[in-house]
């Protein structure tokens with residue numbers, strides 16, 4: 001049952017995000033965090049506990065030689081790799097309005113030769129709102145609805161903000177950038193630092209952004225008032241009906257001293273970039289019964305050639321997604 005249908009305002013927006021500096025020594029339990037998400041949004045049996053509202057899509061990815069020089073991943077073979085994609089709104093409210101100033105997600109499952117899989121699960125913000133899982137949990141706890149009002153207690157939110165400066169950059173980004181007019185006209189960032197590993201085992205620290213060839217288009221303030229609650233899915237279906245939609249995977253190369261384990265801190269803008277490939281989305285469809293629906297887009301599912309860093313948020317996502325996945329499977 002949905003408990004809390006308040007529009008995800010500039011705070012909740014920063015939903016899957018935040019970090020309390022120095023508070024991450026003992027990570028919370030994934031079950032506790034998923035229960036806290038359920039406390040904020042309620043539960044919809046059989047469905048994702050976060051990013052519940054989404055749309056399935058399909059296409060392929062072709063990697064470049066430049067990327068193949070620094071990563072042995074089969075993603076960069078130069079041959080088309082089939083992709084099962086899912087676009088989504090953050091949060092666990094299936095009726096969240098598409099104008100909400102919250103995160104949008106792009107999740108990709110690359111179906112590589114010999115049955116190998118690789119997952120990339122991104123947001124439309126360059127940074128996350130939590131440097132560690134404890135900040136994420138603290139945010140969820142601050143957002144629990146007050147039984148008297150059915151809404152979060154503003155005092156608890158104030159206390160959270162004051163004690164968790166690592167949440168600020170993403171919350172500010174979401175508050176000051178209107179949501180995209182279409183899933184097709186948004187960038188999506190990997191946010192975490194990853195390692196590209198070449199054939200000789202040499203590792204390069206990287207971060208990436210999928211840049212839309214359609215260009216970045218956000219809703220204007222007027223459109224925010226008139227666009228309605230459910231336009232993203234139909235816009236993507238319509239757009240793919242007109243022809244393929246493409247994103248370039250732009251990879252930044254890290255330098256010594258760049259943040260490796262903190263997803264709330266950006267790298268300097270002048271880091272060298274390479275184009276690692278192009279994603280082409282050719283079709284989109286409502287998620288019910290479609291191929292993306294049953295997938296657990298665990299970001300630690302990786303083929304050789306790309307490796308995770310010790311980023312505590314990246315490492316925590318895997319058990320948290322497993323809890324949500326287990327629940328939705330067992331409720332079907």
Ligand code: HEM
Pocket residue numbers: 016017033034047048049050051054086087088104105106107121122123128130132133136189190191192263295296297313316317320321324325328
């Ligand atoms: C402590 C940090 C985080 C927690 C606890 C968390 C939790 C979750 C959970 C429980 C789900 C639903 C999983 C399922 O049932 O399949 C989910 C989905 C998702 N998350 Fe996170 N998340 C976190 C951080 C992030 C970050 C840093 C990103 C982006 C870089 C991200 C992007 C997404 C996306 C795009 C989805 C939807 C995937 C799909 O379409 O199935 N999350 N998250």
